[in-house]
Amino acid sequence: DYKGMTAGPNVNKSEGLIIVEGRNDVLNLLKYDIKNSIATMGSGIKPELLELAKSKKTVTAFLDGDRGGKLLLMEISGVLGKALTHVAFAPQSREVEHLEMKVVTKSLSQKETAGKVVARIQSQMNREDDRSVGRGSEALETPDEVKAWAGMLDGLKQNQAVIIHEDGSGSDPIGASKLQETLAESSNPQGLVFAGKVTGKIFDYASGAGIENVLGTSVGKVTRKSGVQAYSTEDL
Numbered sequence: 001d002y003k004g005m006t007a008g009p010n011v012n013k014s015e016g017l018i019i020v021e022g023r024n025d026v027l028n029l030l031k032y033d034i035k036n037s038i039a040t041m042g043s044g045i046k047p048e049l050l051e052l053a054k055s056k057k058t059v060t061a062f063l064d065g066d067r068g069g070k071l072l073l074m075e076i077s078g079v080l081g082k083a084l085t086h087v088a089f090a091p092q093s094r095e096v097e098h099l100e101m102k103v104v105t106k107s108l109s110q111k112e113t114a115g116k117v118v119a120r121i122q123s124q125m126n127r128e129d130d131r132s133v134g135r136g137s138e139a140l141e142t143p144d145e146v147k148a149w150a151g152m153l154d155g156l157k158q159n160q161a162v163i164i165h166e167d168g169s170g171s172d173p174i175g176a177s178k179l180q181e182t183l184a185e186s187s188n189p190q191g192l193v194f195a196g197k198v199t200g201k202i203f204d205y206a207s208g209a210g211i212e213n214v215l216g217t218s219v220g221k222v223t224r225k226s227g228v229q230a231y232s233t234e235d236l
Contacts, residue, residue: 003048008035016058024097045079053083065090078208087117156195164191183209198230
């Protein structure tokens, strides 16, 4: 293991890193002598994984061929940024832990540059979001739990944020420059309150941390992206 994450024996010394979802994925790849994989171990990308990825020449996310795999990719990409270089998927509806050696080899040989894949999947998700919610100013009922966060905006300076913990309490104010890093280190955050306009970057940070709802002082034309719904205090 590597800092609480299941990993192959070569993750430290190898020039390349393969990121998979779970322990069984790592074990399956080990059967085929692939010793440089590491598992995210569920939702929330650990800061230690980001540090490890930054030290590598190539970092490939190798994920299940389903919607869950795509969502995990967006989460990994949101935290790792440019440290993630490539993406490979198992065939449609198949899981990495159950793949045979020839399928693993073929899938990895067909990897694509991360930026290209992330942009493509982001576009697919945005189209799905647009169909399900509509864009812009269509009225959307704000959930009571989100309304309850409004008081946390009091006293925040422009572009400061508060992370909502599992028990409903809020974090100390966080400056915009530290927000991505703090979210990556947060354990199971439930929401985000932002004293400013909810932009694409805020959507990406929230999506990377597994957050579904964001409350800002205003929201642009896009109110939903990457599985994250944004609400404005103007709607309360």
